[in-house]
Amino acid sequence: MVNGCIIRIRTEIVACCQNPACSLEIADQKGNTVKGTPLLETGDAKLVARAYNLGFKMVANVATTLTVEQLEYWEQNLSGIPDALRKGFGLDQSEQLEAPQAPPPPRPSFVFADTNALKALKEAEDLAEEFFGHRPDLRKQFTMPETLPWKSVIAVYDPGDLDNRATLNKALKAQKCLKDIYEESAVENYSGSEASGKPTLRFIERSEKPTENTMGLSANEMVATKRTFLDLRGYAIAFGTYHKATGRFLDSETWTRFPHNRLRSGKVADGYWDPGCSQVDFCWFVAGLRLSRAGGREAVECALATP
Structure with a gap:
């Protein structure tokens, strides 16, 4: 649990090309937005150390998760790994956001x-x-x-x-x-x-x-x-x-x-x-x-x- 958000690691890495990077927001259980800052940019040595520790734990799953095709793809597309990681972290599937408070704007006619x-x-x-x-x-x-x-x-x-x-x-x-x-x-x-x-x-x-x-x-x-x-x-x-x-x-x-x-x-x-x-x-x-x-x-x- 991080800042009220349930975080999970996706069990499969997407072996396809990604659209240009977009800003990602995760909503907590009340629908409030938590905008993430890359851990390295926080300047917090403890957070960075925790990130590397998590990374070591993730490595153990690579051989049990990737297929040969995915391995070969990512070996040739290292620059795409950050986008794959951004997409791979998200809300738990049981998470439900509250409906927007404001109604959608009226349509033109x-x-x-x-x-x-x-x-x-x-x-x-x-x-x-x-x-x-x-x-x-x-x-x-x-x-x-x-x-x-x-x-x-x-x-x-x-x-x-x-x-x-x-x-x-x-x-x-x-x-x-x-x-x-x-x-x-x-x-x-x-x-x-x-x-x-x-x-x-x-x-x-x-x-x-x-x-x-x-x-x-x-x-x-x-x-x-x-x-x-x-x-x-x-x-x-x-x-x-x-x-x-x-x-x-x-x-x-x-x-x-x-x-x-x-x-x-x-x-x-x-x-x-x-x-x-x-x-x-x-x-x-x-x-x-x-x-x-x-x-x-x-x-x-x-x-x-x-x-």
């Missing part, structure tokens, strides 16, 4: 016809035709909202018969520049990985970064806002749709979290583009961890049109 929604719908239909095997008529299949909170959007069409694995294969791997994908945990291990069973259409902001007012929130805090967030499968579709239309990538400097997609341990899924490895990465963070470059993507879901 744009008349549907004044947005790029029609163009976005065509892009979604183009992706479905090429990679899902059919071309939907989304304006007939779904009821369009009268307004949207963003002037520029991405339309995310999920046909309903694809699980996480099939979606990655069709929306991402089928595109030449997106064929390489790293999964820290297999995408079928997260909750919500099964096919939804019915078509869905959602609009998200057309931005390469997550929704601005979610940046720095933990996954638990996002859930507490009661707003709708894009899930892992929707993110893969949005990523594929955006790249097919523009040739660009989502989250080359940020992470998008999927607060409702969790492993049995409670770890929360996230995704981003790793420019160093030229691949889409799906990793996880503990639910109570705040990162300044991580956020969620708020979504507006459309109802199926009545016959």
